[in-house]
Amino acid sequence: MKVLLIVDVEGLKEKVVFEKHLKKEGITPIAEEEFAYEGETTTHLFSTRAFILEVVEKGLKKSGFLTCKMMFQVGENEMEAYLFNHKNDTFEQITL
Secondary structure, X not given: OEEEEEEEEEOOOOHHHHHHHHHHOOOEEOOXXXXXXXXXXXXXXXXXXXXXXXXHHHHHHHHOOOEEEEEEEEOOOOOEEEEEEXXXXXXXXXXX
């Protein structure tokens, strides 16, 4: 299944480090689009969701950032949105 990821990040200190981490995990930038990425998955939605959240979180922490919201879609499933909560040190789902 195709994965589409859109990241809205403020205060990203090291974009190269962030994107290098995503690429290493199979999530590549979409040409001509700022902070838009794509990939492929063969796992179930639940596993893919957990993987995306973990990969983006690790990339952000390696790079340094102030705030981050992201949306992603796996296959034909509805788009999901998340906000990074610094207090809990993790992403939390938000409603669209």
